[in-house]
Amino acid sequence: GEQVEQRPPHLSVREGDSAIIICTYTDSATAYFSWYKQEAGAGLQLLMSVLSNVDRKEEQGLTVLLNKKDKRLSLNLTAAHPGDSAVYFCAVSSGGNYKPTFGKGTSLVVHP
Amino acid sequence: EAAVTQSPRNKVAVTGGKVTLSCNQTNNHNNMYWYRQDTGHGLRLIHYSYGAGSTEKGDIPDGYKASRPSQENFSLILELATPSQTSVYFCASGDGRLGRDTQYFGPGTRLLVL
Numbered sequence: 001g002e003q004v005e006q007r008p009p010h011l012s013v014r015e016g017d018s019a020i021i022i023c024t025y026t027d028s029a030t031a032y033f034s035w036y037k038q039e040a041g042a043g044l045q046l047l048m049s050v051l052s053n054v055d056r057k058e059e060q061g062l063t064v065l066l067n068k069k070d071k072r073l074s075l076n077l078t079a080a081h082p083g084d085s086a087v088y089f090c091a092v093s094s095g096g097n098y099k100p101t102f103g104k105g106t107s108l109v110v111h112p
Numbered sequence: 113e114a115a116v117t118q119s120p121r122n123k124v125a126v127t128g129g130k131v132t133l134s135c136n137q138t139n140n141h142n143n144m145y146w147y148r149q150d151t152g153h154g155l156r157l158i159h160y161s162y163g164a165g166s167t168e169k170g171d172i173p174d175g176y177k178a179s180r181p182s183q184e185n186f187s188l189i190l191e192l193a194t195p196s197q198t199s200v201y202f203c204a205s206g207d208g209r210l211g212r213d214t215q216y217f218g219p220g221t222r223l224l225v226l
Contacts, residue, residue, distance in 0.1 A: 006154075034214060043116070043202055043217030044155075089154065093213060099170070100213065104154035 002027040006090055006103025014111050019077040021106045023090035026071065030092045033066060034100070035075045038087045047075070047088075080110045115139045116218040118203050124224045131190040133221050135203030143206040143213060144186040146170070146178060148199040149220075155202070161186055193225045 003026040013019045021035075031052045036044040048064050050057050057064045063076040073092070077084055087107050091100040116137045125131045137144065145160045157170030159178035167178040175197060177189040190197055201221045206213040 032213070036217075041220075043219050044204075044215070045217070046214055049214055091215075099157060099160065100215065102155040104152070 002030065002092065002094070002101040004090065004092055004101050004103045006106060008106060009104065010107045010109075012109045012111065013080050015081055016079050017110075019080045019084070019108055019110070021075045021088055021090070021108075023073045023092070023103045024071055025073070025092045025101075027092075027094055028068075028071070029094040030071070032093045032100075033064070033073050034091045035062075035064060036089045036091060036102075038089065038105070040086075044089060077108075080108075082110045082112055084108060085110050116203060116205055116216050118201075118218040118221050120221060121219065122222045124226065125190075125193045126226055127194060129193050131193050131197075131223065131225075133188040133190075133201055133203075133223070135186045135188075135218055136184050137186075137203075137205040137216070137218075138184065139205050139207070139216060140183065141205035141207045141216070142183075144180065145204040145206070145215065146176075146186065146188045147202045147204065148172070148197075149202060150199050158188065158201075193223075195225045197223065198225045199223060 006023045034049040035047040038044045065074045087105045089105050090103040093100040119134045142163050146158045147155045156172050158176050161180040179187045203218040204215040206215045
């Protein structure tokens with residue numbers, strides 16, 4: 001089955017810096033990619049989703065890059081601020097399988 | 113107003129007891145999911161459902177049952193709770209479009225089995 005590795009598990013940056021989180025996956029049939037944010041004591045909240053025909057998507061200070069050749073998905077928070085401190089998860093699923101596979105999460109701390 | 117709600121939010125149970133976790137969604141989504149979240153494991157899928165009356169085993173179904181009596185409600189049942197089932201449980205709903213099942217999560221239930 002699908003295997004997803006997410007790195008780094010912990011990330012600490014200063015306010016205004018970029019924060020990059022990477023996921024690699026194994027199934028070449030993977031077709032749908034999502035990033036979620038989990039704040040302390042809360043459920044996961046969708047940040048952004050992309051289909052496999054998209055290489056790059058930007059929204060509100062977030063950039064998602066998809067490299068299908070290397071089976072790598074990344075999330076870049078440009079100019080991070082303390083409110084971005086949370087745990088971030090990637091999730092991937094193949095076209096015919098509704099079950100997403102989640103990465104193990106990255107705990108991001110943004111220092112003022 | 114929250115579209116996915118869970119009850120209870122916190123639960124303390126005894127080993128061998130029966131525990132029922134409830135989830136309600138107002139998104140009118142076909143798919144619903146139960147996950148548990150543990151440090152070092154991320155989110156692991158326990159059971160899921162494609163619609164009322166259907167339940168499917170996820171990746172770690174042992175020790176859990178699920179029930180989907182209606183479009184809106186999905187329950188997770190621990191018939192004989194064990195301390196290893198101490199965790200945070202999340203319910204999610206998804207609209208089930210082929211390959212595009214973005215999920216909407218509830219706030220979670222913290223379960224402690226003594």
